[in-house]
Amino acid sequence: MIGRLNHVAIAVPDLEAASAQYRTMLGADVGTPQDEPDHGVTVVFITLPNTKIELLYPLGEGSPIQGFLDKNPSGGIHHVCYEVDDILAARDHLLAEGARVLGGGEPKIGAHGKPVLFLHPKDFNGCLIELEQV
Numbered sequence: 049m050i051g052r053l054n055h056v057a058i059a060v061p062d063l064e065a066a067s068a069q070y071r072t073m074l075g076a077d078v079g080t081p082q083d084e085p086d087h088g089v090t091v092v093f094i095t096l097p098n099t100k101i102e103l104l105y106p107l108g109e110g111s112p113i114q115g116f117l118d119k120n121p122s123g124g125i126h127h128v129c130y131e132v133d134d135i136l137a138a139r140d141h142l143l144a145e146g147a148r149v150l151g152g153g154e155p156k157i158g159a160h161g162k163p164v165l166f167l168h169p170k171d172f173n174g175c176l177i178e179l180e181q182v
């Protein structure tokens with residue numbers, strides 16, 4: 049059911065510093081900050097030859113990544129995003145298998161303009177999973 053790795057997301061305490069570090073120290077192709085108010089985050093995408101890195105910083109009140117950053121003040125890997133062909137079929141399969149689909153199970157439009165869903169990290173070995181329909 050899952051296909052390619054779309055991105056690995058890293059929550060960061062300083063978006064500008066993290067962007068500069070990837071650009072200058074790691075020589076990566078770093079994009080510009082993009083506010084995602086529906087998701088409570090500002091993101092910067094870094095394009096690698098085989099996947100993307102998504103730098104995440106909280107946006108607004110009640111950001112879903114605020115608790116994670118409070119627990120990990122120097123930042124940390126926040127989620128991995130796998131591609132799926134059919135997000136509603138994937139959701140129904142996961143619910144039937146007993147996984148917790150976050151956000152009431154209704155896909156939201158993600159940073160790439162495509163529908164996304166999140167799966168509870170406690171159901172997946174402590175790793176928050178994002179699914180993106182491509």
Ligand SMILES: C[C@@H](C(=O)O)C(=O)SCCNC(=O)CCNC(=O)[C@H](O)C(C)(C)COP(=O)(O)OP(=O)(O)OC[C@H]1O[C@@H](n2cnc3c(N)ncnc32)[C@H](O)[C@@H]1OP(=O)(O)O
Pocket residue numbers: 057084087089091102104112113114115116119125126127129150151157158159160164166168169170174175176178
């Ligand atoms: C723009 C879009 C895109 O790419 O298109 C995005 O990625 S938006 C990316 C931001 N959006 C999201 O993350 C949406 C889905 N996320 C959520 O709904 C939330 O962040 C939850 C995953 C439910 C966590 O909520 P909250 O921070 O309130 O945590 P909580 O205190 O209830 O946490 C319950 C337990 O899960 C752990 N926990 C929390 N976040 C975690 C994470 N990212 N990875 C692994 N474990 C995590 C906590 O440490 C805690 O464990 P212990 O009990 O053992 O201490």
Ligand SMILES: [Co+2]
Pocket residue numbers: 055057102127129178
């Ligand atoms: Co993401």
